[in-house]
Amino acid sequence: MAKVKTTFFCQNCGSQYAKWQGQCTSCKAWNTIAEEVIQKPEKSSWKTATSTSASKRASKPLKINEIDTAQEARLDMQDAEFNRVLGGGMVQGSLTLLGGEPGIGKSTLLLQVALRLPYKTLYVSGEESQKQIKMRAERINPKENNCYILTETKTQNIFKQIEDVAPDLVVIDSIQTLHSDYIESSAGSISQIKECTTELIKFAKETATPVLLIGHITKDGHIAGPKILEHMVDTVLQFEGDRNHVFRILRAHKNRFGSTNELGIYEMQGSGLREVSNPSEILISEKDGELSGNAVAATLEGLRPLMIEVQALVSTAVYGTPQRSATGFNAKRLNMLLAVLEKRAGFRLGAKDVFLNITGGITVDDPAIDLAVVAAILSSNEDVALPSDYCFAAEVGLSGEIRPVQRVEQRILEAEKLGFSTIFVSKYNKIALKNTLIKIQLISKIEDVVNFIV
Ligand code: TYD
Numbered sequence: 131m132a133k134v135k136t137t138f139f140c141q142n143c144g145s146q147y148a149k150w151q152g153q154c155t156s157c158k159a160w161n162t163i164a165e166e167v168i169q170k171p172e173k174s175s176w177k178t179a180t181s182t183s184a185s186k187r188a189s190k191p192l193k194i195n196e197i198d199t200a201q202e203a204r205l206d207m208q209d210a211e212f213n214r215v216l217g218g219g220m221v222q223g224s225l226t227l228l229g230g231e232p233g234i235g236k237s238t239l240l241l242q243v244a245l246r247l248p249y250k251t252l253y254v255s256g257e258e259s260q261k262q263i264k265m266r267a268e269r270i271n272p273k274e275n276n277c278y279i280l281t282e283t284k285t286q287n288i289f290k291q292i293e294d295v296a297p298d299l300v301v302i303d304s305i306q307t308l309h310s311d312y313i314e315s316s317a318g319s320i321s322q323i324k325e326c327t328t329e330l331i332k333f334a335k336e337t338a339t340p341v342l343l344i345g346h347i348t349k350d351g352h353i354a355g356p357k358i359l360e361h362m363v364d365t366v367l368q369f370e371g372d373r374n375h376v377f378r379i380l381r382a383h384k385n386r387f388g389s390t391n392e393l394g395i396y397e398m399q400g401s402g403l404r405e406v407s408n409p410s411e412i413l414i415s416e417k418d419g420e421l422s423g424n425a426v427a428a429t430l431e432g433l434r435p436l437m438i439e440v441q442a443l444v445s446t447a448v449y450g451t452p453q454r455s456a457t458g459f460n461a462k463r464l465n466m467l468l469a470v471l472e473k474r475a476g477f478r479l480g481a482k483d484v485f486l487n488i489t490g491g492i493t494v495d496d497p498a499i500d501l502a503v504v505a506a507i508l509s510s511n512e513d514v515a516l517p518s519d520y521c522f523a524a525e526v527g528l529s530g531e532i533r534p535v536q537r538v539e540q541r542i543l544e545a546e547k548l549g550f551s552t553i554f555v556s557k558y559n560k561i562a563l564k565n566t567l568i569k570i571q572l573i574s575k576i577e578d579v580v581n582f583i584v
């Protein structure tokens with residue numbers, strides 16, 4: 131093989147170096163310089179035979195109304211949650227990257243999707259043997275059987291098998307295990323990942339076959355490899371959740387064909403992942419009687435309303451410095467809400483430990499949860515249980531004002547559907563709903579909440 135010419139680039143500012151060094155001299159960032167291939171010995175293509183076809187396929191400029199979108203037909207993934215996150219199914223010829231912590235269920239999700247599809251699918255694994263995949267598949271127990279399993283890591287071999295099988299969907303588990311003959315560096319290195327992704331993009335676009343890639347993430351939560359991987363693919367999905375909880379959330383971080391606000395929820399069971407179509411019911415814990423420190427928030431995830439339970443525990447600090455801890459909620463925001471309670475409502479929480487937990491192991495960043503957090507803290511502090519059919523949807527401002535939230539009507543209707551008797555919302559929300567069964571309690575200041583609870 132001819133010698134591959136490489137050079138070193140700073141991944142932060144793009145400066146080029148002849149050899150590796152610890153710090154980039156131009157942007158001063160440490161450890162950002164990585165080796166990259168600048169000249170390949172041969173022209174690489176997903177299929178060498180078609181490399182000459184590029185000129186034939188060269189596209190002509192078209193007016194926007196002349197562009198035929200019929201080919202953008204989407205593949206129905208037979209999974210309502212997955213379809214929703216993708217924006218209504220998978221676009222032909224698109225590349226989707228699924229990232230997530232190890233053991234969260236990425237392989238399970240994509241194998242399950244591949245096994246269920248009525249189309250011909252090819253599941254390529256560089257991580258597990260065919261037997262291991264079979265064992266996993268047996269747990270999932272699929273109905274259809276159009277899925278071919280291949281254990282291979284060399285892209286050229288994968289493309290050869292693809293030509294034989296002619297699948298309608300290709301799943302690659304994972305991009306970090308692939309390697310291409312055209313690059314000498316080891317699998318998982320920046321230049322290999324880049325090269326393999328480029329080959330896969332070429333393949334996907336030329337044959338209009340959608341490709342699903344699994345990507346590992348680094349310990350700080352980013353997809354391993356160069357940032358460019360995320361720029362190259364059409365869609366970046368993230369599969370997240372707490373490994374100790376059964377719920378898993380599928381989110382789109384980037385989507386060229388749909389919104390990134392949508393969310394898919396799954397439950398990990400002994401027999402694979404189950405779609406959760408009505409998440410509110412399971413996120414609210416079952417309990418006998420009313421307990422202090424619990425409050426329900428009407429939040430929105432994407433377009434979907436979601437009722438979640440907030441639990442707070444306020445107790446006298448045993449040690450000098452009171453502890454503050456929040457699971458599933460921003461700790462800084464918790465401190466801010468505590469300061470507001472202290473200053474505007476006169477609660478002396480400065481010497482108390484405060485623990486906050488969002489049940490179900492999910493993380494929310496909807497500001498509409500603020501009021502439920504305040505209510506849960508007050509309820510625990512006063513040791514008064516809130517009626518279990520109360521719920522809250524409002525943001526709390528720094529001066530203790532209760533602020534309006536977006537799409538409040540949708541939240542009210544969801545709360546009504548689930549049998550809540552009263553919802554607390556901001557007085558400044560414009561609500562056009564009439565004759566609701568649920569009582570809409572309008573409040574404007576934090577003191578109003580205190581009057582209801584204490
Ligand atoms: P896996 O898909 O291998 O994770 P990843 O590919 O993201 O690393 O998921 C592994 C976990 O899922 C494992 O801990 C066992 C669990 N699991 C179930 O609970 N039920 C099942 O049916 C399957 C297949 C896996």
Ligand code: MG
Nearest residue numbers: 236237257303
């Ligand atoms: Mg896996």
